[in-house]
Amino acid sequence: MSIEVKNINKSFESKKVDQLTVLKDVNLTIDDGELVCLLGPSGCGKTTLLRLIAGLDQPTSGEIIANGEKVSGPSGDRAVIFQQYSLFPWLTVLKNVTFGLEMTTGNSKEENIALAEEYLERVGLIEFKDSYPHELSGGMKQRVAIIRSLLNHSPILLMDEPFSALDMINRHKLQEQLIEVWQRFENTIVFVTHDVDEAVFLADKIVVMGRKPGRIDKIIEVGLERPRKRESKEFILLMESIVENLDMGELDKKSLE
Amino acid sequence: MFDNYKNKFIPLILPICIIIFWYLITEGLGIVDLYKLPGPITVCQAAWILILNGKLLTNTVDTLVKVFAGLIAAAVVAIPLGILLGWYKTLEDFASLVISVLRPIPPVAWIPFSILWFGIGMFPAVFIIFMGCVFPILIYTLDGVKRTDKVLIESAQTLGAGDRDVLKRIMIPSAVPYVVSGLRVGMGIALMCTISAEMVGSGSGLGYMILTATSLFDPGTTVVGMLVIGLIGIVFDLIFTKVQKRIFW
Incomplete structure (x- = not known):
């Protein structure tokens, strides 16, 4: 685009x-x-x-x-990745990542989770999928935020x-x-x-x-x-x-x- | 280990000293007349009688039922209303003057109307509790919704969330800690209101028990009632502290 x-x-x-x-x-x-x-x-x-x-x-x-x-x-x-950490603190990493998918696609829950897990796996964050944002380091938070936007296929x-x-x-x-x-x-x-x-x-x-x-x-x-x-x-x-x-x-x- | 032991022990020192002092000035040395201030032994006896005849339990349960009924009614009205007003600025402006005028009115000031409208019994008390709790819960909820971190709202929007999604999935969860604080404040007020309400328009509950005991020259029962109210307060405070610890955002 x-x-x-x-x-x-x-x-x-x-x-x-x-x-x-x-x-x-x-x-x-x-x-x-x-x-x-x-x-x-x-x-x-x-x-x-x-x-x-x-x-x-x-x-x-x-x-x-x-x-x-x-x-x-x-x-x-047009996804924005902010300087401040912008993960939703009440959602786990996995649910943060699927948030955009639930907003923009009509996929089933299972599809979204599978997709999110695949991406988290690729960047080595899969073991943190059930963690909450406050349990992550700053770098991990930004990686999750980037994945969240990428997964959404924001062009x-x-x-x-x-x-x-x-x-x-x-x-x-x-x-x-x-x-x-x-x-x-x-x-x-x-x-x-x-x-x-x-x-x-x-x-x-x-x-x-x-x-x-x-x-x-x-x-x-x-x-x-x-x-x-x-x-x-x-x-x-x-x-x-x-x-x-x-x-x-x-x-x-x-x-x- | 030792520190932990010490920390648990320190809060107990003052109550023990007070009880000893209390015993000395009343039953111990007889400095204060017993009809003005009953001694600890009289209070224990009164408590024992009240436990045996079941009055302590029924009155406590009675008070708690009113507290919860009033608090829940207030929450059911105030939380959705707070969310609504926090979401629509125009609606907040529309309602703000009425809220500002009604809010400072002490709940007990509603007692005359509560008796006129609801008679004697449980309902007038529940109404007064409702009036006492509804505003703090409303204000806390409203505030919580309005204070939602802008970055979170904007992130959600750029992830494709519409207005409704932002409200449902960002603003409401983000307001939860504020709502819990509001409920905590409301709980304290509810307890106070209940006792006052029971002293005026009621035939049961801890407030009623306290008042009738005094007029029957049974000051021991009065003190038992007061202490039970204090204990209920502590228990709820502990529960709310636990709940608030579980909400980490």
Whole structure:
């Protein structure tokens, strides 16, 4: 499923200033099956853009087209994986995973459970199927959340810094698993991050965003071959060139003068 | 091991001291007249008589039946209403003023009307308990539904859940701990209301037992009634603590 973001503006009413412009004239096309990272410093509106694509918020002007239809509200076609843990605490892992299936398919209970168990087996979480979310580690919670969305066959996955709370080893492991999953299921993924390394590792296309007002500064096609190696020269060069141009750097320079 | 033993022992020290002190000032040294405050031995004798003639049991059961009838009636009305008001903001605004005015009225203030409407017996008491419990349960439920974590609602929506699914499968389960807290608060109020109600418009129950004993110069029975009410309170508190521990979200 492709996504088209057309002339999006988003502003909030604010007490300090009359209006706070979070996104200004944002245009973006995301192709079917593409993995796109929205990269930028905090306050650049990357999460807002993701929420607009999800239909959880409405733009002030402009429109978003997902698979030929205008986005007007949340839908099972566009699953969101949040930064905060979002498993339902009163449901076991297995029941969390089957939640979406029960919402969107007419499958029997047995079919749903079989499917969920198959997926949990693949990512090595089957032994936790009867555990509750509070019994899992942060990384496991996010893996379950991802499976929950994948199983639902959401053609679009919208991920809002899902790995930012994890330690580096777990983060790298989950990034690799995400790539595997994406290659198998061919979803379209929009991944919000402020971590340049993460963006270069994951993305087909990096959308570099700037702030005040939130906008798209640059779109970088990442041509690196997969699986990507962090220690390769191309990887490091690309990272450096992005870091140099990040809005964050400019602001820091100004504040120093 | 020793710590555990110590922790169980510490709460017992004060009651034992109080009983000894109580004995000394009444039956022991006779500082306080027995008709003003009965001593522990008088109370034990009264309790023994009440157990033997079955009055303690019948009156306790009678009070408990009223408490539960009132509490259940209140829960049946307040929980669905709280969910409804928590779900429809407009409906909450619509009802908010009426609730705000009725809520601070002490349940015992309904006693005159309860007698007018329901006469003497069990029903006026149940009505007063109902009036006492319905608002806390309503407010807690309403609050619980409204405080549902936004991330959980949005996750459910992006997994394809419609409004009804969000209410049924996200907001209601998420409100359960609040509902239980509301019931716990309601239980305490119910017990208080029952006793007051029985003292006015009733011919049975622990409140009635306490009041009639006093007028019959049987202060021992009065104290027995008071202690039984305290014990009932402890038991319910323990039960609710257990239930709340099982709800971990």
